[in-house]
Amino acid sequence: TLLHRAAINGSLAILKTLVKSTSANIRKADANSYTALHYAAEFGNLEAVTILLAKKASTTAQTRDGLTALHCATKNGHLNIVKILLAEKVSVIAQGEASQTALHYAAKNGHLDIAKALL
DSSP: HHHHHHHHHHHHHHHHHHSSSTOOOOTTTTTOOHHHHHHHHHTTOHHHHHHHHHTTOOOSSSOOTOOOOHHHHHHHHHHHHHHHHHTTTOOOOOOOOOOOOOHHHHHTTTHHHHHHHHH
């Protein structure tokens, strides 16, 4: 959707307009079950994450592979987003593909700073 694209690209003006719209569903998932929050977290768009969380985007939504926004931010090394999600009290034990938690992704991808934040 356009909302997903805005989250991916960090198009904040478009994102803000869409989330203000009563017809925009910020919890809507695409064919792979990614929400706008997943994409914003995955692509490191901090402001987009902040906007979506302020509008009550789901932090528990999982992709087809079981990934949460925390998994997406962790595997791509976005510590600032991980910290924001942790402040939202997201589950650090949620399991994605192959029963891996965000901590598994941090270790596997060499993100020691994120691993420390998750512990």
